[in-house]
Amino acid sequence: MSETTQREAALVLLEEVLLAARHAGERAQGEDGEFARGRKAAYYDVLTVALEQAELLDLDPADFGLGVFDPDALLGGRAAA
DSSP: OOHHHHHHHHHHHHHHHHHHHHHHHHHHTTOOSHHHHHHHHHHHHHHHHHHHHHHHTTOOGGGGTOSSOOGGGGGTSSOOO
16 A cells, blocks of 8 residues: 555545544434543543644634534533534
8 A cells, every 4th residue: 555545545534533432422423321421521522632733724614524623612601613
């Protein structure tokens, strides 16, 4: 596999992982209990780091499925888009 193909594959993998985390976090919104709170906090942490790094690297979060997503919604903040 060429280096370019490997990089493209890695970007696809990263996008799929972030989308899976977003969707799982959104599904957890309807759940109650300590375990659900822990899951939401974990998804929040992962997605927040991704968005912070995207900002530092001047990347558009929309390019990997997080364009208008607000991770604060996972912890009871603003609503996710």
